[in-house]
Amino acid sequence: MASAKDPDQSMRSRLIRLSAVVVSIAAVAFADEAQKCNTPPDECARTIRKMLAGKPYLGVELAELLPGLAVKTVVPDSPADHGDVKPGDRVIAVNGHRTTEASIKDFKMILAEVGRTHRHIWMIVNRRGALKKIDVMMEPLTKAQIERIVAQHLAEAHSIASAIPDSRP
Amino acid sequence: MFPRLLARLRESLTQSERSTHARDVILPLLIISIALGGLAWRAWQLSRQMEHGANTLATQYAGYAADVTARQLDSAAGAELFKASEEWQQLERGMAKPTDAALKSWVAGHDWIVGAIYVPDADPTGSIYVSALTPSKSEEGLTREFYTSGGLVRYTYDPSKLLAHVRSAVRLQPLMQSRGEQTHAQVDVVTKAPAGAVRTSEGFAFVARLAPPLTSYGVRAFVPNAAGTEGWENARRISAFVCLVAVLLTALGAYLALRGLRKEAETMKLRGALIANVSHELRTPLSMIRLGAETLKRSNKLSEKQRVEIEDSILREVLHLSHLVENVLDVARMQHRQAKALTFAPVYPRELVTSVMTTYESWIRSRGFEVTVEIDDPIDEQFWDRDAVSRALLNLIDNAMKYSGDVKLLNVALRQTEEHVVIEVRDRGIGIDAADLEHIFDPYFRAQFSDTQTRRGAGLGLTLVQQIVASHGGRIDVESSTGVGSTFRLLFPRGRTETQQAVPRLAHAPQAF
Numbered sequence: 001m002a003s004a005k006d007p008d009q010s011m012r013s014r015l016i017r018l019s020a021v022v023v024s025i026a027a028v029a030f031a032d033e034a035q036k037c038n039t040p041p042d043e044c045a046r047t048i049r050k051m052l053a054g055k056p057y058l059g060v061e062l063a064e065l066l067p068g069l070a071v072k073t074v075v076p077d078s079p080a081d082h083g084d085v086k087p088g089d090r091v092i093a094v095n096g097h098r099t100t101e102a103s104i105k106d107f108k109m110i111l112a113e114v115g116r117t118h119r120h121i122w123m124i125v126n127r128r129g130a131l132k133k134i135d136v137m138m139e140p141l142t143k144a145q146i147e148r149i150v151a152q153h154l155a156e157a158h159s160i161a162s163a164i165p166d167s168r169p
Numbered sequence: 170m171f172p173r174l175l176a177r178l179r180e181s182l183t184q185s186e187r188s189t190h191a192r193d194v195i196l197p198l199l200i201i202s203i204a205l206g207g208l209a210w211r212a213w214q215l216s217r218q219m220e221h222g223a224n225t226l227a228t229q230y231a232g233y234a235a236d237v238t239a240r241q242l243d244s245a246a247g248a249e250l251f252k253a254s255e256e257w258q259q260l261e262r263g264m265a266k267p268t269d270a271a272l273k274s275w276v277a278g279h280d281w282i283v284g285a286i287y288v289p290d291a292d293p294t295g296s297i298y299v300s301a302l303t304p305s306k307s308e309e310g311l312t313r314e315f316y317t318s319g320g321l322v323r324y325t326y327d328p329s330k331l332l333a334h335v336r337s338a339v340r341l342q343p344l345m346q347s348r349g350e351q352t353h354a355q356v357d358v359v360t361k362a363p364a365g366a367v368r369t370s371e372g373f374a375f376v377a378r379l380a381p382p383l384t385s386y387g388v389r390a391f392v393p394n395a396a397g398t399e400g401w402e403n404a405r406r407i408s409a410f411v412c413l414v415a416v417l418l419t420a421l422g423a424y425l426a427l428r429g430l431r432k433e434a435e436t437m438k439l440r441g442a443l444i445a446n447v448s449h450e451l452r453t454p455l456s457m458i459r460l461g462a463e464t465l466k467r468s469n470k471l472s473e474k475q476r477v478e479i480e481d482s483i484l485r486e487v488l489h490l491s492h493l494v495e496n497v498l499d500v501a502r503m504q505h506r507q508a509k510a511l512t513f514a515p516v517y518p519r520e521l522v523t524s525v526m527t528t529y530e531s532w533i534r535s536r537g538f539e540v541t542v543e544i545d546d547p548i549d550e551q552f553w554d555r556d557a558v559s560r561a562l563l564n565l566i567d568n569a570m571k572y573s574g575d576v577k578l579l580n581v582a583l584r585q586t587e588e589h590v591v592i593e594v595r596d597r598g599i600g601i602d603a604a605d606l607e608h609i610f611d612p613y614f615r616a617q618f619s620d621t622q623t624r625r626g627a628g629l630g631l632t633l634v635q636q637i638v639a640s641h642g643g644r645i646d647v648e649s650s651t652g653v654g655s656t657f658r659l660l661f662p663r664g665r666t667e668t669q670q671a672v673p674r675l676a677h678a679p680q681a682f
Contacts, residue, residue: 039284039300048298051286051312051323061290064318073291108316145294149286153298156269 037157044158045150052146056115056138060085067101071125083136089125111138194430198423202416209412213405220401224373227392228366231375234354234390238339239377242358245335246383253279254315254322261317272299276324281331285324311382328383332358339388355391362387370394439611450493454486461486485532492567495560496629500636511554511640518548518590522583525559529566533579536570543582549663551590553641558661561637562592564630565657569596572655589643589660600651609647610635634659 037044059078063070069091074080091099094110114121119138124131141149256278260271267287276282276299284300314323339356359376364387367374372393379386461483465476526542533540562581569579576597584591601609610631634657638645642662649655 037300044284044298044300047284047300047325048286051284051298051325052288052296055323057288057293059290059293061319075290075292078293104318105316108321112316141293148294149296149298152294152296157298157300 037153041154041158044153048150048153049146052141052149054140056119056140058111058121058136058138062091062104062107064104065090069099069102069104069107079136079139083121083134085123085125085134085136086127089127089132089134092124092126092131094123095121114138194423194426198419201419205412205416205419209409212408216401216405216408224368227373228368228375231354231373231390231392232366232377234356234392235375235377235388238356238390239379239388241338242332242335242383242386242388243380245338246331246379249281249331249335250313250382253282254317257315257322258317261319267297267319269297269299272297275299276301281326281328281334283325283327285322287320287322289320291319313382326382328385332383332386355393357389357391359387359389360385362389447493447497451490454490454493457486458483458490492563496564496633499560500629500633511557513552513554515550516553516555516558517550518553518583518592519544519546521553521555521558522562522581522592525562526581529563533566533570536577538570538573538577538579540579540581543580543584545584548583548585548590551661551663553661554637557637557640558592558659561634561659562594564634565592565594565659568630568657569594569598569655572596573598574652585663588663590663592659592661593656595654595656597654600653600655601647601649602651606647606649610645 057078059075059080060071061073061075063072071080071085071087071089071091073087074085091102091107093099094107095114097110099107099110111121115138121136121138123134123136125134126132253275257275260275261267264271267289272285272287276285280301282301284298286296286298288296311328312323312325314321316322336358339358362376364376364378367376372391374389374391376387376389378384379388461479464479465471471479522542522544526540530540566579566581573579573596578597580593580595582591582593582595584593635645638659638661643660646658646660647655648658
């Protein structure tokens with residue numbers, strides 16, 4: 001089941017499945033508390049798809065070093081991963097904006113600003129003392145990812161476990 | 170029409186006779202009219218400008234109130250959004266990984282948020298979604314998002330609920346502070362109204378759009394008419410009407426004054442004619458008398474016949490002179506109401522007419538006239554002034570003889586109808602022109618004949634006759650046609666025996682004496 005390439009992901013899905021089972025048991029046990037979401041499931045699914053469709057994402061988690069920013073994690077198979085961003089990179093500049101003293105919020109503001117017109121991000125990072133220019137094309141979440149999120153919500157809030165897709169092929 | 174009026178005006182201004190009067194009257198009128206017109210026009214203009222200004226002010230005030238309120242709402246909404254995002258970040262900082270429950274509690278804390286999804290940076294597929302319990306069906310939720318240090322929150326919200334939340338920020342905008350009295354604009358939140366100023370019959374409205382996130386709403390401010398301009402148009406009309414009336418009154422006054430002046434000028438002309446006439450009339454008999462008297466004194470060789478002739482002529486001229494002077498004095502007296510009070514006494518009209526005719530028959534015949542007298546029988550006794558009526562009759566006979574042509578026939582008649590006693594004098598003379606008929610009773614008026622100067626008289630005879638008849642309560646009828654002759658009828662009411670009527674003053678009495 002779990003692919004060697006993606007141990008985190010499979011672990012997470014296993015956890016999710018487990019929690020879904022727990023939740024459904026809980027739903028039977030405490031009927032009033034378990035039903036977390038009163039909105040019809042299809043309404044929820046529709047809203048989630050609408051809210052996520054087409055929205056670009058980069059796929060890095062940052063840490064504030066005070067001052068400066070460092071890449072904490074990179075989401076596997078995300079645009080950042082494809083663009084060769086590595087955990088531990090110090091972000092020096094993004095699209096011409098210096099980020100040596102920026103906060104995460106500033107960084108995200110720059111991303112949002114860029115995302116309004118185009119999706120091309122170029123970053124200058126300090127990787128183990130060497131400066132490196134990285135080009136990243138931000139991409140929307142894939143359909144599979146969105147479906148996963150939907151299924152997760154349905155499982156957690158509506159006790160519908162069947163919809164959770166397995167990890168990717 | 171206007172050029173013709175101008176031409177007449179110029180004519181009357183240049184006419185030598187009335188030029189000074191006309192100038193005296195018309196120039197002030199023109200000046201007053203022009204000044205009034207100018208004032209009215211200026212007042213009208215000012216009123217329009219004031220109205221326009223007041224309208225603009227009201228509209229601008231409405232716009233100001235709408236704008237200020239809209240900005241207040243916008244900033245309140247913005248503050249609400251900011252507060253919500255701050256609250257979430259507070260929650261996020263307090264936990265290692267945001268949970269479903271945390272997001273749910275956050276959504277529950279803000280009733281205007283319909284649903285929210287949290288996308289963590291570390292794992293987008295680990296996003297959590299929370300939907301509010303009662304999503305709004307009526308309104309499609311709008312989406313906003315904000316970044317946190319660990320991820321991204323995207324939420325949908327219900328603008329109507331957000332609006333309800335911030336609505337308390339709407340406050341009435343005071344219009345102006347004047348003597349402690351405050352006028353407010355009425356401010357509402359509206360959904361579907363085009364932005365901009367609208368003038369309604371009740372007042373002035375202005376709609377300002379709200380900024381995101383409340384773009385589907387607008388703020389409508391309304392300033393009622395009472396603060397603006399009600400009734401200006403009517404006030405303008407009234408003042409214009411009043412001005413028009415003033416101009417008309419001025420014109421009327423000027424017209425009356427001009428007419429009076431013209432009348433006076435005519436009277437002056439007549440008075441001049443009278444002096445010429447009377448002096449001529451007085452001089453002729455006087456010179457005849459003087460001639461006769463001198464002849465009598467100087468020549469001893471006159472035959473008896475010649476002497477009697479001269480004496481007769483002197484007597485005749487004296488009679489004529491006294492008649493003339495009598496007429497002039499009587500008219501003057503009557504005009505001034507100091508008439509020697511007519512002495513009314515019982516009179517037999519038949520006896521009166523007969524005696525007049527007897528007395529003057531020889532005189533009439535000496536002028537070559539044939540007289541016929543017709544008298545009805547019986548005729549009641551009347552209460553007349555004997556002398557006055559005799560003089561009236563005599564004046565008529567004198568006139569008839571003066572204005573006779575070749576046919577020297579006179580007819581005097583006395584009749585009695587149901588209401589009147591009528592004395593009628595008819596001649597076969599030259600008649601009176603229809604145009605002159607209405608003037609013949611005016612003092613000093615003498616019809617224009619080519620030979621007027623050859624006929625003697627002061628133009629007072631008929632005036633006197635009319636006054637006498639009027640003082641007896643009667644009237645005069647005249648029938649006349651040129652070349653055929655004239656008939657004068659004196660109609661005295663019958664049976665007046667008691668009251669004595671005051672002598673009426675002449676309507677157009679010239680102050681000639």
